[in-house]
Amino acid sequence: MTKYTVKKLAKAAGVSVRTLHHYDRIGLLKPSIRTAVGYRLYGENELLRLQQILFYKELDFGLKEIAALINRPDFDRIRALESQKQLLKARRKRIDRLMSTLDKTILHIKGKIKMNYEELYEGLPKEQAAAWRKEALEKWPDQVKQSEKVLIGMSMEEFEVLKSGFKENFETLASLCGHGADPASERVQQEIDRHYHYILRFWGKPGNQVEAYKGLGELYLADPRYTGTGGAPFGLFMKQAIDHYVTSLPA
Amino acid sequence: MTKYTVKKLAKAAGVSVRTLHHYDRIGLLKPSIRTAVGYRLYGENELLRLQQILFYKELDFGLKEIAALINRPDFDRIRALESQKQLLKARRKRIDRLMSTLDKTILHIKGKIKMNYEELYEGLPKEQAAAWRKEALEKWPDQVKQSEKVLIGMSMEEFEVLKSGFKENFETLASLCGHGADPASERVQQEIDRHYHYILRFWGKPGNQVEAYKGLGELYLADPRYTGTGGAPFGLFMKQAIDHYVTSLPA
DNA sequence: TCTTGACTCTTACCTTACGTCATAGCCTAC
DNA sequence: GTAGGCTATGACGTAAGGTAAGAGTCAAGA
Numbered sequence: 272m273t274k275y276t277v278k279k280l281a282k283a284a285g286v287s288v289r290t291l292h293h294y295d296r297i298g299l300l301k302p303s304i305r306t307a308v309g310y311r312l313y314g315e316n317e318l319l320r321l322q323q324i325l326f327y328k329e330l331d332f333g334l335k336e337i338a339a340l341i342n343r344p345d346f347d348r349i350r351a352l353e354s355q356k357q358l359l360k361a362r363r364k365r366i367d368r369l370m371s372t373l374d375k376t377i378l379h380i381k382g383k384i385k386m387n388y389e390e391l392y393e394g395l396p397k398e399q400a401a402a403w404r405k406e407a408l409e410k411w412p413d414q415v416k417q418s419e420k421v422l423i424g425m426s427m428e429e430f431e432v433l434k435s436g437f438k439e440n441f442e443t444l445a446s447l448c449g450h451g452a453d454p455a456s457e458r459v460q461q462e463i464d465r466h467y468h469y470i471l472r473f474w475g476k477p478g479n480q481v482e483a484y485k486g487l488g489e490l491y492l493a494d495p496r497y498t499g500t501g502g503a504p505f506g507l508f509m510k511q512a513i514d515h516y517v518t519s520l521p522a
Numbered sequence: 523m524t525k526y527t528v529k530k531l532a533k534a535a536g537v538s539v540r541t542l543h544h545y546d547r548i549g550l551l552k553p554s555i556r557t558a559v560g561y562r563l564y565g566e567n568e569l570l571r572l573q574q575i576l577f578y579k580e581l582d583f584g585l586k587e588i589a590a591l592i593n594r595p596d597f598d599r600i601r602a603l604e605s606q607k608q609l610l611k612a613r614r615k616r617i618d619r620l621m622s623t624l625d626k627t628i629l630h631i632k633g634k635i636k637m638n639y640e641e642l643y644e645g646l647p648k649e650q651a652a653a654w655r656k657e658a659l660e661k662w663p664d665q666v667k668q669s670e671k672v673l674i675g676m677s678m679e680e681f682e683v684l685k686s687g688f689k690e691n692f693e694t695l696a697s698l699c700g701h702g703a704d705p706a707s708e709r710v711q712q713e714i715d716r717h718y719h720y721i722l723r724f725w726g727k728p729g730n731q732v733e734a735y736k737g738l739g740e741l742y743l744a745d746p747r748y749t750g751t752g753g754a755p756f757g758l759f760m761k762q763a764i765d766h767y768v769t770s771l772p773a
Numbered sequence: 774t775c776t777t778g779a780c781t782c783t784t785a786c787c788t789t790a791c792g793t794c795a796t797a798g799c800c801t802a803c
Numbered sequence: 804g805t806a807g808g809c810t811a812t813g814a815c816g817t818a819a820g821g822t823a824a825g826a827g828t829c830a831a832g833a
Contacts, residue, residue: 540821
């Protein structure tokens with residue numbers, strides 16, 4: 272006859288030793304033998320009984336109810352089990368409802384996030400945002416997807432900090448351009464460096480992204496909002512500044 | 523602006539007053555106002571927040587987690603909700619497995635009950651039981667189904683008491699028949715009265731069941747085990763006793 | 774105006790099914 | 804023979820409230 276010590280029975284049934292102590296104390300599952308020094312020893316019967324107990328526990332019966340159930344006759348058990356079946360059915364329905372509510376909630380929040388994301392481009396006219404993003408999506412689809420994944424995984428505070436810093440940086444560059452600064456000047460290059468690092472953080476992937484960043488310069492150049500507007504040609508300014516920055520970077 | 527007292531808010535949201543006190547103490551949901559004497563007053567905002575809380579609670583978040591969730595930004599919430607969705611999926615699967623195990627268990631127990639049920643006819647040779655039940659099922663299918671439903675719903679003790687009483691009654695009748703008692707005699711009729719009431723309890727439905735009981739008499743008569751055996755013709759004895767009993771009953 | 778009944782407050786112990794020490798004895802293997 | 808792993812009991816901790824006690828408050832009818 273196989274004998275189990277507490278730990279062995281616990282492992283066999285997937286419960287904790289403390290649980291067995293507890294069941295012993297409340298009289299739900301007592302060891303078949305106590306050794307001379309008080310060690311608990313369980314037999315096969317106890318393992319079976321424990322499995323019964325765990326079965327009822329899965330069904331959310333309380334330990335007292337379980338104690339009653341496994342002593343009480345079969346007729347009563349059938350009634351208990353059948354009412355439990357009803358409970359399970361109801362619970363499954365509730366879970367289904369929760370799941371759909373959950374999906375709706377997630378979609379709702381994602382909608383809000385998308386709005387925030389578009390606010391990022393506030394520096395330029397609002398309609399522009401979508402267009403710019405669309406073009407970026409064509410040029411570097413993986414890049415943009417990765418970027419959005421990063422944003423989704425970012426906390427609201429991080430996002431806010433990043434956004435406002437980026438905006439400020441962008442406005443500084445616009446201002447420098449407006450004042451006729453040289454795209455290759457140290458002041459502008461300093462700001463472009465910040466710009467580059469913001470872009471890197473939006474893109475999520477660290478490391479060498481110079482090629483993509485160079486492409487971003489062309490995007491500024493190609494954008495009619497930046498090439499044609501009155502005053503200094505901001506798109507060209509950005510492209511030149513970025514080109515200079517990229518070529519002056521250490522290999 | 524609508525204001526809710528504790529009880530009103532509790533009723534509106536379907537929780538207990540104690541729960542609101544608790545949420546106040548742990549800082550999860552504080553009333554917008556405390557009156558001069560310390561009464562809690564909640565506004566619409568608090569109702570909405572409470573609904574949020576209950577939503578997360580349905581998803582099995584702990585109160586601390588909920589407090590974190592409803593303060594934390596949307597990006598984090600999406601992640602939490604999405605992992606919760608996975609949990610719900612897993613739980614639904616587990617419920618499905620439980621349901622099928624439950625069905626099997628119920629069937630198993632019902633099988634055992636059926637065996638016990640057949641023991642009921644122990645007074646007569648074992649093979650007879652099934653045959654008798656089959657015939658009864660043809661004559662009064664609803665009656666028998668109802669009877670089994672009643673037995674299933676009965677506790678083991680009730681069943682045992684009923685069974686042994688019925689058996690004893692049956693044996694007394696057999697003995698009376700064996701000693702050549704008159705089916706219409708008071709002693710036999712007294713026993714038949716007990717018999718009738720046992721049958722009523724097996725059938726579960728109280729009220730006038732005389733017609734069916736009369737039919738039962740014919741069943742005894744038609745049964746070759748009772749008509750042809752050596753000694754007194756027990757089947758005929760029972761039919762006559764039952765007939766006499768039924769006709770002598772008050773309308 | 775007084776009283777009654779419904780409501781409110783705080784404080785504080787109770788519950789379930791264990792988890793988590795703390796302290797101490799036991800057993801086995803090198 | 805001693806270290807490392809097992810065992811025991813006892814006692815306190817946990818989450819999310821339930822339940823009860825003692826006391827103050829409010830609105831309405833007699």
